[in-house]
Amino acid sequence: MKEQITLSEIEEKAKKVKITGSEALILSLIKENVDTIFGYPGGAIMPVYDSLMDYNKKIRHILTRHEQGAIHAAEGYARVTGKVGVCMATSGPGATNLITGIANAMIDSTPIVCITGQVVSSLLGSDAFQETDVVGISMPITKWNYLITKAEEIPEVIAQAFYIASTGRPGPVVIDISKNAQFGKLYFRYKRCTSIRSYIPGPAIDKNKIGEAARIINKAKKPFVLFGQGIILGGAEKEFRAFVEKSGIPAAWTILGKSALPTDHPLNVGMLGMHGNYGTNIKTNECDVLVAIGMRFDDRVTGDLNRYAKQAKIIHMELDPTEINKNVKADVAILGSVKETLPLLTDLVERKSYDSWIKEFKDCDKIEYEKVISKDFYPSKPGISMGEVMHLITEKTRGEAIIVTDVGQHQMFASRYAKMNYTRSFVTSGGLGTMGFGLPAAHGAKIGAPDRTVIGIIGDGGFQMTIQELATINQTGAAVKIVLMNNTYLGMVRQWQQLFFNRRYSETHLKNPDFIKVAEGFGIKGRRILERKELEKGLEEMLNYDGPFLLEVPIEKEGNVFPMVPSGASVSDIIINIE
Amino acid sequence: MKRSYTITAFSENHVGLLNRITIIFTRRHVNIESLTVSASAIKGIHKFTIVVHDTKEMVEKVVSQIEKLVEVLKAYYHTDNEIIHQEIALYKVPTKALLESNTLEKTIRDHNARILEITPEFAVIEKTGHKEDTQELFDILSKYGVRQFTRSGRVAITRSNKELLSTYLKEVDKAQSIHINDTINN
Numbered sequence: 128m129k130e131q132i133t134l135s136e137i138e139e140k141a142k143k144v145k146i147t148g149s150e151a152l153i154l155s156l157i158k159e160n161v162d163t164i165f166g167y168p169g170g171a172i173m174p175v176y177d178s179l180m181d182y183n184k185k186i187r188h189i190l191t192r193h194e195q196g197a198i199h200a201a202e203g204y205a206r207v208t209g210k211v212g213v214c215m216a217t218s219g220p221g222a223t224n225l226i227t228g229i230a231n232a233m234i235d236s237t238p239i240v241c242i243t244g245q246v247v248s249s250l251l252g253s254d255a256f257q258e259t260d261v262v263g264i265s266m267p268i269t270k271w272n273y274l275i276t277k278a279e280e281i282p283e284v285i286a287q288a289f290y291i292a293s294t295g296r297p298g299p300v301v302i303d304i305s306k307n308a309q310f311g312k313l314y315f316r317y318k319r320c321t322s323i324r325s326y327i328p329g330p331a332i333d334k335n336k337i338g339e340a341a342r343i344i345n346k347a348k349k350p351f352v353l354f355g356q357g358i359i360l361g362g363a364e365k366e367f368r369a370f371v372e373k374s375g376i377p378a379a380w381t382i383l384g385k386s387a388l389p390t391d392h393p394l395n396v397g398m399l400g401m402h403g404n405y406g407t408n409i410k411t412n413e414c415d416v417l418v419a420i421g422m423r424f425d426d427r428v429t430g431d432l433n434r435y436a437k438q439a440k441i442i443h444m445e446l447d448p449t450e451i452n453k454n455v456k457a458d459v460a461i462l463g464s465v466k467e468t469l470p471l472l473t474d475l476v477e478r479k480s481y482d483s484w485i486k487e488f489k490d491c492d493k494i495e496y497e498k499v500i501s502k503d504f505y506p507s508k509p510g511i512s513m514g515e516v517m518h519l520i521t522e523k524t525r526g527e528a529i530i531v532t533d534v535g536q537h538q539m540f541a542s543r544y545a546k547m548n549y550t551r552s553f554v555t556s557g558g559l560g561t562m563g564f565g566l567p568a569a570h571g572a573k574i575g576a577p578d579r580t581v582i583g584i585i586g587d588g589g590f591q592m593t594i595q596e597l598a599t600i601n602q603t604g605a606a607v608k609i610v611l612m613n614n615t616y617l618g619m620v621r622q623w624q625q626l627f628f629n630r631r632y633s634e635t636h637l638k639n640p641d642f643i644k645v646a647e648g649f650g651i652k653g654r655r656i657l658e659r660k661e662l663e664k665g666l667e668e669m670l671n672y673d674g675p676f677l678l679e680v681p682i683e684k685e686g687n688v689f690p691m692v693p694s695g696a697s698v699s700d701i702i703i704n705i706e
Numbered sequence: 707m708k709r710s711y712t713i714t715a716f717s718e719n720h721v722g723l724l725n726r727i728t729i730i731f732t733r734r735h736v737n738i739e740s741l742t743v744s745a746s747a748i749k750g751i752h753k754f755t756i757v758v759h760d761t762k763e764m765v766e767k768v769v770s771q772i773e774k775l776v777e778v779l780k781a782y783y784h785t786d787n788e789i790i791h792q793e794i795a796l797y798k799v800p801t802k803a804l805l806e807s808n809t810l811e812k813t814i815r816d817h818n819a820r821i822l823e824i825t826p827e828f829a830v831i832e833k834t835g836h837k838e839d840t841q842e843l844f845d846i847l848s849k850y851g852v853r854q855f856t857r858s859g860r861v862a863i864t865r866s867n868k869e870l871l872s873t874y875l876k877e878v879d880k881a882q883s884i885h886i887n888d889t890i891n892n
Contacts, residue, residue, distance in 0.1 A: 262722060267729050271776045274721075291776055325718050325779045449770040452763075 134185070141315035148278030149174040149309040152242070153182050155285035158317045161213050163204060163574060164188045165197040169217025170257060172244030174309035189574065189603060192595035194221050196567040198228025199593065202237045203571030206554045207529055207579075209362070211238045211293050212571065218244045219257030222303070223264065227561055229299045230268040234558030235383060236360060238297035240288050248276040248305040261303045270298030278311030282318075290320035295328030296447045297360055330448055332463040334471065340442045340459045341475030343416055349484045350376045351414035351439075353399060353428075356383035356557075357421015357446060363466035364388070364550045367420065370473040375480040377488055379407035381422050383557040386547040390526060396488045400428040401692045402539040405499075405703055406491030408692060411436050412699040413487075418442045421465050424454040425558065434697035444468055498703050499689050503540070510683030511659055513537050513612050517544035520582060520610065523666050528580040529554065531572050533565030533589035536618035539688045541584045563592030566609065570596060573605040580608065580670065587613040587639055597649035600675045607675045610666075614682035615639055622687045626705070646677040653677035710739070711765045712789055712862050715754040715772050715781040716746060716871045723777055727754060730771045736760055740793070742859035748872060751779065757860050780874050784864060791862035795840035795855070796822075797831040803850035804829050810850060817843045828853060 134157065141154070152175055156164070164186055168176045179188055191197040194216045201212030212232075216222050222243040232239045246255040262274045271291045273284050284302060292300040344350055352374075358367045364387050371378050371388065377396040378388060388395050397404035399411070408430075411417070417439040422428070429435045432454060443450075443457035444465055451460040461468050503514025517540045520528075526546035531554040532538040538555055547553060554572050556564040569583030590611055600607050617635040624632050646653035652672060656665045656679065669678045689704045717723050724743060731738055739757040746753035758765065765783050772781040801824055804810050814821065819833035833843050840857055864870065 263725065266722070266726055267733060323776065326776045447774070449767070449774050453767060 138315065138317070143314070145312035146315050147174065147178065147309065148281050148304070148311045148313060149178040150181070151278065151281045151313055151315045152285065152304065152309070153178045153186065154315060155282050155317055156213065157182065157185050158319070159211070159285070159289045161186060161211070164213045164215050165191055165200040165204070165571065166215030166242075167191055167194050167197055167217070167221060169221045169244065171218035171246055171306050172215060172221070172242075172304075172309075174306065175215070175242070175244065175304070189599065191567065191599045193593065194224035195227055195563065196593050196596040196599060198225045198232070198239065198241065199561075199564050199567035200571030200574070200596075200599075201239055202228060202232055202235075202564075203531060203554050203568030204575035205237050205239060205571075206568075207551050207572045208575040209551065210575075211240055211289055213240050213242070215242045216244070217257065218246055218261070219259045221257075222261040223259055225301075226264065226268070227559075227563075229265055229301065231556055231559040231561045231564065232299040233268045233270065235556065236297050236356060237299065238292040239299040240285075240292050241299060241301045243301060243303045244309070245274065245303045245305040247307040249307070251276075251305070261301065265301045268299070269301050272301040272303070275302060275304045275308045278308045278313040281308065281313065282315060283320075286318060286320040287323060290323070291326065295326075329446060329464050330462040332468055332471070333461070336459055336461045337468060337471045338475060340418075340444075340461055341472055343440050343442060343459065344374060344376075344418065344472075345477050347416035349410075349414045349481070350374070350416040350418060351410060352376045352378035352418045352420060353381070353411075353422055354378055354384045354387055354420045355381040355422025356387075357444075357465055358384060358387040359550055361421060361446065361464045361466040363421070363464070363469055366466055366469040366473070368392070370469050370476070373473050373478050374476045375478070376418065377410075377481065377485050379404070381425065381428055381557070382542050382555060384422060385542060386550050386552040389548050390546040391548075394485075396485070397492075398543055400425075401430070401694075402543065402688050402690065403428075404492070404543075405495040405690050405701060406488040408690070408698040408701040409491055410488060412438065412697065414439050416440045416442065418444070419455075420444045420469070421446070423447075423450045426454070429454060430692045430696050430698045430700075434699070444472075495690065495703065503544070506683070508683060509659070510686070511656070511662065511680060512683055512686050513540040514544060515659075516610065516612065516662065516680055516682075517541055517584070519662060519666055520584075521546045523670060524580060524582070528552070528582050529572050529576060531555070531565055531569035531581060531583045533583075533585040534560045534562045534619075535586045535589060536614075536622065536686070536688050537584050537586045537612040539619075543688075562589035565589055566593050567596045567599075569607045569609065570600050570603070570605055573607045574603065577605070581606075582608045582610060584610050584612065586618060587611060587615060587637055587642075588617045590642070591637075591639075594645065597646060597651050597677075601650040604674060606673065608669050609675070609677045610669070611642060611677060611679045612682050613639065613642065613679055614684050614686065616684060618682075618686070619688070621685075625685065625687070627693075642677065642679050651675050651677055653679065655679040656681065707762075708760050710757060710759050710786050711762075711783050712786070712791065712860060713754075713756040713758065713765065713769055713772070713781060713783045714862065715756070716748075716779045717752050717754065717775070718777040718779070719745075719750055719752045720777050723752070723775075724754075726775050726777070727756075727772055730768055731756075731758070734764065734768060736764060736768060740859035742861055746871070748875065751871070755860055755862055780871055782864075782870060784862070789862040789864050791836070791860050792834050793837055793840060793858050793860050794832065794834045795844070795857045797833070797844065797847050797852050798828050798854035799831060799847055799850050799852055801825065801827060801829050807850065813843070813846050817846075819843060
């Protein structure tokens with residue numbers, strides 16, 4: 128019946144006649160332009176779900192099969208759309224099932240608002256049924272959290288939640304709402320939050336620092352740009368590209384920065400870090416100026432910090448002041464949103480090209496192609512390699528697809544070999560390395576970007592961690608394409624066991640179910656590849672199929688990802704392969 | 707090099723902030739030597755005074771993490787010579803010992819301590835000072851039998867002219883009103 132009257136009429140009325148806290152919550156979400164919620168109902172959130180039913184034309188709720196599936200889907204949605212992902216769960220176990228996803232969103236700076244139900248406030252602390260101290264548990268892994276115990280608090284706190292989650296360095300916010308606040312009544316008035324006195328989303332920009340950085344860059348002989356997700360989060364892809372093209376500096380990316388610059392851009396020299404490219408790692412310790420933009424010098428990127436780019440002057444452009452000097456000491460730190468600081472720097476840098484320096488990268492690429500990539504793409508063994516699957520996917524999709532991965536070897540192959548033409552095209556669990564992320568995140572990505580091809584690249588281990596989300600996919604019918612790389616091993620752990628634990632494969636072999644039957648049981652069409660020659664046809668069938676599709680590819684059991692910077696080694700000690 | 711640092715943080719007076727702040731120390735495995743929380747000179751703003759023994763690099767990282775908290779307005783750190791600081795200690799000693807000893811009275815006088823209460827059984831002595839001072843008196847009084855002893859966390863004030871936060875708050879107010887004006891003009 129509420130569909131008959133318009134939203135503004137509802138709002139006008141709610142100023143004069145009290146509405147319930149749960150309805151106020153839904154109206155607040157609508158005012159924040161939320162169109163999708165991933166969630167799972169339960170006792171302590173039932174009033175909200177009841178109100179949601181009145182607004183199902185405005186907000187689509189996607190019923191996942193586990194709360195972890197809900198939050199990873201919200202993350203996938205947020206990562207491809209740039210909007211805040213919203214998920215909802217009940218108190219106690221519902222909320223604790225979100226925890227892994229919250230930690231994942233925190234370390235990967237993904238804007239998420241989690242709404243959790245809580246027991247009535249008079250029962251707080253009494254070990255009531257399904258009571259957990261959600262604010263306490265989630266404190267170290269949220270950007271902010273809050274327990275609402277009165278209905279009147281709802282509009283203001285929700286406004287703050289969206290403001291905090293989406294501004295500055297984004298992150299997850301948990302809003303725990305006691306059941307009495309959901310039932311309680313209030314006059315509803317919504318005002319979006321635009322500032323909080325104790326919270327500075329972006330630090331002030333110091334133009335002197337930009338001048339100082341430009342002088343260093345203009346004198347450099349072998350400058351090197353490292354870029355991260357900060358470019359994407361700041362919406363600074365254009366500004367970044369302009370900087371790189373004017374300065375002529377070769378640029379390499381962290382795993383989360385991958386799609387900020389098209390893969391085929393002539394100045395894109397590849398991936399950094401443990402399984403990144405050979406040249407990017409070697410040249411880190413040979414450049415004279417390192418310009419780090421919107422990245423945080425993660426240990427998987429730097430290797431041993433005591434032997435990391437010691438020869439270079441370090442310029443660090445970053446929004447979050449806590450990242451400055453956290454891992455790598457900056458000679459010049461430029462605080463602020465890169466969307467604002469990059470154009471200022473671009474103005475001051477000279478237009479240059481570094482042909483012989485870039486050739487050094489190309490020379491490394493040749494070595495890597497010969498020793499690693501060509502063998503990944505065209506293996507001499509009968510077993511299929513993850514590299515050749517990724518190569519084929521890239522050829523078939525021509526860099527147009529959104530690639531979502533789980534965690535492990537396939538993730539590194541996807542990151543190394545997937546080509547991307549557009550930003551926000553690579554969704555992966557970078558900082559936390561959360562197995563089970565891939566399937567729900569791919570679903571969320573497809574919901575967020577329905578017009579694009581979304582391919583989830585998932586291993587047989589991680590697939591089984593959130594396999595129940597196949598049911599959710601079947602329910603929404605979202606055309607998620609799943610490429611299951613099945614080597615019957617926890618491949619990355621097995622690779623380390625092979626290299627560092629004397630081939631003692633402790634608990635890494637998996638006796639797997641018949642995945643095609645499982646998929647069919649969930650109502651998802653599937654096809655199993657048996658040998659290499661079927662691969663291309665299989666991929667075509669998957670991509671052309673109108674609906675979700677599972678393509679299972681058997682993978683060579685003892686395939687490894689190379690090159691590799693062993694844990695604790697220097698980036699210049701990168702191992703190209705073990706032959 | 708590890709040394710003593712006093713961290714001061716100013717925050718909104720919200721539930722759970724103590725927890726938010728202390729988990730930053732827990733996560734980096736930094737031990738808190740002392741902690742005092744109270745209302746600051748500015749209405750509605752609470753002040754945390756935290757003493758740690760660690761390296762400058764670690765303290766800098768911890769302070770910037772504290773400042774990053776949404777509800778924290780500002781955090782600073784100081785070495786001991788940049789601040790004036792005090793702790794308060796209370797000692798409960800048997801009245802009998804007090805009455806029988808001539809030196810005890812002199813000890814209290816010499817240490818600038820004072821007696822807060824005397825009952826037939828015990829006397830409560832108060833001393834403010836640095837930790838070494840209150841400890842010294844504790845060691846002396848121990849001879850007479852200290853029945854209870856308690857020491858507060860550190861309170862500290864900077865050697866600079868004004869509370870650093872009030873200057874900062876003025877800047878925030880100015881910046882936010884500019885921001886609001888910008889929004890209106892646009």
